Amino acid sequence: MELLNKRIIEEKLFKVLMILSLCIVLGSLFIIFGIVIFNGASSISLEMITQTPKEGEVLGGGILNAIIGSIYLALPATGIAFLISMMIALYLQRDFTPSWFSNFIRFTLDVLWGIPSIIYGIFCLMIMIYLGVGSSLLAGIIALTLLEIPIITRSMDEAIKMVPIGLKEVSYSLGSTKFETAMKVLRRQAFPGILAGVLLGLGRGIGDAASILFTSGFSNRIPSSIFDSTAALPTMIFNLYSLPSGQPKAYAAAFILLIIVLTISVASRLLTRRFKKHVIK
Amino acid sequence: MNTRKFRDVIGTKLMLIATLFASIIFFLILILLLFKSSLVLQTESITEILFSSTWNPDRGQFGLASVIIGTMIITGIALLIAIPISLLSAIYIVEYAPKRIRKIIRPFIDVLAGVPSVVYGLCAFLFLVPLVKDFIAPFFGAQSTGLCIFTASITLAIMVFPIIISLCIESFDAIPIVLKEASLSVGATKWETIKKVVMRASAPSVIAAILLGFGRAFGETIAINMVVGGITRVPTSLFSPGETLASLIASKYGELMSIPLHESALMLVALILFVVVFLFNILGVLVLRRAKKRWNY
Numbered sequence: 262m263e264l265l266n267k268r269i270i271e272e273k274l275f276k277v278l279m280i281l282s283l284c285i286v287l288g289s290l291f292i293i294f295g296i297v298i299f300n301g302a303s304s305i306s307l308e309m310i311t312q313t314p315k316e317g318e319v320l321g322g323g324i325l326n327a328i329i330g331s332i333y334l335a336l337p338a339t340g341i342a343f344l345i346s347m348m349i350a351l352y353l354q355r356d357f358t359p360s361w362f363s364n365f366i367r368f369t370l371d372v373l374w375g376i377p378s379i380i381y382g383i384f385c386l387m388i389m390i391y392l393g394v395g396s397s398l399l400a401g402i403i404a405l406t407l408l409e410i411p412i413i414t415r416s417m418d419e420a421i422k423m424v425p426i427g428l429k430e431v432s433y434s435l436g437s438t439k440f441e442t443a444m445k446v447l448r449r450q451a452f453p454g455i456l457a458g459v460l461l462g463l464g465r466g467i468g469d470a471a472s473i474l475f476t477s478g479f480s481n482r483i484p485s486s487i488f489d490s491t492a493a494l495p496t497m498i499f500n501l502y503s504l505p506s507g508q509p510k511a512y513a514a515a516f517i518l519l520i521i522v523l524t525i526s527v528a529s530r531l532l533t534r535r536f537k538k539h540v541i542k
Numbered sequence: 543m544n545t546r547k548f549r550d551v552i553g554t555k556l557m558l559i560a561t562l563f564a565s566i567i568f569f570l571i572l573i574l575l576l577f578k579s580s581l582v583l584q585t586e587s588i589t590e591i592l593f594s595s596t597w598n599p600d601r602g603q604f605g606l607a608s609v610i611i612g613t614m615i616i617t618g619i620a621l622l623i624a625i626p627i628s629l630l631s632a633i634y635i636v637e638y639a640p641k642r643i644r645k646i647i648r649p650f651i652d653v654l655a656g657v658p659s660v661v662y663g664l665c666a667f668l669f670l671v672p673l674v675k676d677f678i679a680p681f682f683g684a685q686s687t688g689l690c691i692f693t694a695s696i697t698l699a700i701m702v703f704p705i706i707i708s709l710c711i712e713s714f715d716a717i718p719i720v721l722k723e724a725s726l727s728v729g730a731t732k733w734e735t736i737k738k739v740v741m742r743a744s745a746p747s748v749i750a751a752i753l754l755g756f757g758r759a760f761g762e763t764i765a766i767n768m769v770v771g772g773i774t775r776v777p778t779s780l781f782s783p784g785e786t787l788a789s790l791i792a793s794k795y796g797e798l799m800s801i802p803l804h805e806s807a808l809m810l811v812a813l814i815l816f817v818v819v820f821l822f823n824i825l826g827v828l829v830l831r832r833a834k835k836r837w838n839y
Binding site: 268269271377380381499511 | 546547549550553554556557558559560561563564565567568570571574575578626627628630631633634635638647649650651652653654656657658659660661662663664665667668669700703704707731732733734754757760761762763764767768788791792795796799808809812815816819820822823826827
C-alpha cells in the first residue's frame, strides 16, 4: 500500500511541476504581449504610421520609412526564396536524385538553417562591397533571401515527402515526365504545406534584425531605388530602444511587427485548412 | 512530344542548379570566412586568441576567451532553465491537458515561436532589466545595472521554450498508442508510463529538439545584444555584464570593418560560430542514428 502511495505522490508532484512550467511559458507569452500591446497602443498614432522622420533627426515624425522598408525587404526576398526553395524541394525527391545526394543537401540546409543570421549579413555585405554597392536595399534583400531559403525548403521538403507514392505512379503510368509530375501533381498535392513554409519564411524574414543590420543600413527616407539604404521595423527597434525619447517609436514598431507576425500565423492556419480541401487523401 | 521532353530536361537542370546553389552558398560562406580570418591568424596564434581574455583591437589584442566563456555560461544557463520547463509543459499538453485546452495552447506556442527576437529583446530590456536591477540582484546581495548575464540567460530561455515544446509535442504525438496501453495494462501509473515508455520511445526526437534549441540559443544575436551589457571581460558573477560571440559581431562590426586586421578578428568569431553550428549538426545526425538503433520500437 505504501508503495502505491509513493507512486501516486510522485505523479501528483510532477503534475504540479508540469502545470507550473506551463504557467511560466504562458505567463512569459502574456507579459511579452502585454508590454508590446500596452505600450504600442499608447504610442501609435496616425502621424506615427503615415510620416517619415523629419529631415536630419531620427526622433521626430513617424516610422513610415521603416514600415515601407520592411515591406520592400521582406516581400521580394520571400518571393525569390520561394522560387529557389520550390525547385530545391522538388529536386530533393527520390524521383530526381539519388538519396546520398539529397541527404547531403539536406545536411547543408540544416547547417545553413542553424548559422546565426548575422553571418548572412556580413557575408552579403562583403560580397556587395566587393561588387561596389555597399549597404543597400538590394544587399538586404539578398541577405534575407539566403536566410529564408533553408527555412522554406525544409518545410516544403517535409510536405512533399508526405505525398503518397501511388499518386506519383499514376502520373508516371499515364506517360507524364518527371518535371510534369513534379509541377502538376506534387506541387498541387503538397500545396498547403508549401504555403505554410512560405509564410513561415516570411515571418522569419520580416522580423530578423541581425541579417539586415549592416546590409540594408539605416535611412530616414523611403528608398527610391534598390541601391539606397533603408530602415526596417526590426532595425528601427534596435536603433532606438535604449534612448528614452526614441522608445515610443520602438514600441510602435514592435506593435506593428507583432501584428504582422500574428496575422501571418493566423493566415497560415486558415489558408492551410482551406486548401487542404483540395488535397487527395 | 519533343517540347515536353525539352521542358523536362530544362526544368530538371534548373532544379539541379538551384539545389547546387544552396550547397555553393554553404561552401562560399565557409571559404570567405576562412580567407578573411587568415589575416588575424597570421599575426597571432590561434591558441593565443582562444585562451587570452584581453579583447583590445586598438592594441592588437584579440583574446576571445572572455567572450567564449560568456557564450558558454549564457547558453548553458538558458538551456538548464529551458529544457525541464519545456519538457514538462510538452508532457502536460500531450498527456494530461483536456483536448479543449490543448487546442487553445498549441497556436499560442506557435505564435511565441514566431515573435521576432528583437521584440523579445525590447520586452526584456523594458521589463526584465529593471526587475533584475531593483529586485533580483539586491535579493542576492549583488549590485547590477540589470544588463547582465542573468538577464540574457532568462531572455534566451524564454526564446527557446516554443522551439523545444513544439518539437516535443510532435514526437510525443507520434508514439504508437499500443506502447502506452501495454504499459498501463500491466499496472503502471500514467506518470510511470510517461517516464519509462513515452520518454524512451521519443528520446531521439527529444534530443534533436534540444540540439535545435541549443543552436538557436547559441547563435542568438540581437536579443542578447540588447540586454547583456556588451563588456568583453570574464564575468565575475551572474549579475555582471558580459558578451557572446554573435553579439560581439553585431556590436563591433560597424566600427571595426574599416581596418582589415580588426575586421579579420571578427571574421574569426563568425568562423567559430559557423564551425560550432556545423559540428553540432554532425553530432545531431550521429546521435539520431545511434539513438534510432538503440530505441527501435
